[in-house]
Amino acid sequence: MLNEIDLSRADLNLLVLFEAVLEERHVGRAADRLSLSPSAVSHGLSRLRRLLNDPLFVRTPKGVVPTGRATELSGPIAEVLTRVRSVLATAEPFDPATSRRRFTIGAPDGVLAVLLPTLLAELADCAPGIDISLRQLLPMPGETSPERAWRGAFSDLEARAMDIAIIPSSEIPARFHRTTLYEENFVVAARAGHPFLEAPSLDRYCAMRHLVVSLSGDPYGFVDEALAQQGRTRHLALTVPNFMFALAVLAETNLISALPRRFAERHAARFGVVIVDAPLPLGSFQLQAISPSAAMADAGLTWVFDVLTRTK
Numbered sequence: 001m002l003n004e005i006d007l008s009r010a011d012l013n014l015l016v017l018f019e020a021v022l023e024e025r026h027v028g029r030a031a032d033r034l035s036l037s038p039s040a041v042s043h044g045l046s047r048l049r050r051l052l053n054d055p056l057f058v059r060t061p062k063g064v065v066p067t068g069r070a071t072e073l074s075g076p077i078a079e080v081l082t083r084v085r086s087v088l089a090t091a092e093p094f095d096p097a098t099s100r101r102r103f104t105i106g107a108p109d110g111v112l113a114v115l116l117p118t119l120l121a122e123l124a125d126c127a128p129g130i131d132i133s134l135r136q137l138l139p140m141p142g143e144t145s146p147e148r149a150w151r152g153a154f155s156d157l158e159a160r161a162m163d164i165a166i167i168p169s170s171e172i173p174a175r176f177h178r179t180t181l182y183e184e185n186f187v188v189a190a191r192a193g194h195p196f197l198e199a200p201s202l203d204r205y206c207a208m209r210h211l212v213v214s215l216s217g218d219p220y221g222f223v224d225e226a227l228a229q230q231g232r233t234r235h236l237a238l239t240v241p242n243f244m245f246a247l248a249v250l251a252e253t254n255l256i257s258a259l260p261r262r263f264a265e266r267h268a269a270r271f272g273v274v275i276v277d278a279p280l281p282l283g284s285f286q287l288q289a290i291s292p293s294a295a296m297a298d299a300g301l302t303w304v305f306d307v308l309t310r311t312k
Helices: 004-009 011-026 027-036 038-052 068-090 109-126 151-158 201-206 222-228 243-252 263-265 293-297 299-310
Strands: 058-061 063-066 102-107 131-136 164-167 176-191 209-213 235-240 257-260 275-279 284-292
Touching: 004 257, 011 027, 011 038, 011 063, 011 068, 011 293, 027 063, 027 284, 063 068, 063 151, 063 235, 068 263, 109 151, 109 243, 109 257, 109 263, 131 176, 151 284, 164 299, 176 243, 176 263, 176 293, 176 299, 209 243, 209 257, 235 243, 243 263, 257 263, 263 275, 284 293, 284 299, 293 299
Parallel strands: 102 131, 102 164, 209 235
Antiparallel strands: 058 063, 164 284, 176 257, 176 275, 176 284
8 A cells, every 4th residue: 555655754643544534424523533623634634645646535515425545445544553553452461351452263153153152251241342353264175284274364363364263173383372172073953853863874864965064165075075984975955155054044944964063052952953963973173273373472362362262
């Protein structure tokens, strides 16, 4: 957004001013918010317009509206300010009871649905000013190496676009701090009264129509690999993009699906979905909360790790 020459004459406060005017859509209200005079805001906008070579905001009878360029810049500027505020926040003693920080946590949706209710309750009780942003993480399609499959998460952590990632892998690069949250395995889920639940054998399992959770739409997964080891296959009738939607579909159909046990134990009953043990070994895996080792000097981040450990 800004080249090196511009940075030498740029004022970070101009970005704060941009943010306020963009959100208020009114110079006077932005001035009140920033404890400035309207003329000071107007002067700052003039400087920012020259710096970015765009009008940025157009006056209307009811205030101002952003130009197309201002709308394009809104995301990058918000990200810059978020990172700067995070850096400044880490320089202060961290007190969860008074902190106003926001932490970004990424994980597969089935993991987020397990941890989120207890996490929010913990924050409401002892850290009401802390906000959370969630990101759904998925492995790279077709990758068998854990480090390559989750390289997007590793990159985002190192770029500080995300504070903590929770991934189902025990193979974590040495440059990351890791905390094991819990071990997970899979169960079979179906609507209450489904014929499969009467006698959940392997033969009947293979004969059923299956739902598979897959964001990419690829129906083949680890269950099919486990079946192939026993010379078996199944009918892959439907893929859906996330586990919560899977429960809603299972409740209204005769499909069955393999779902993470903790996720299903927490959420299946309210959909009228029943779970049983799988009729074949599907393995288990550990959920690891990770962050760059260098970032763990941040007392706030360490505190969030501790909270996640307590809410597993």
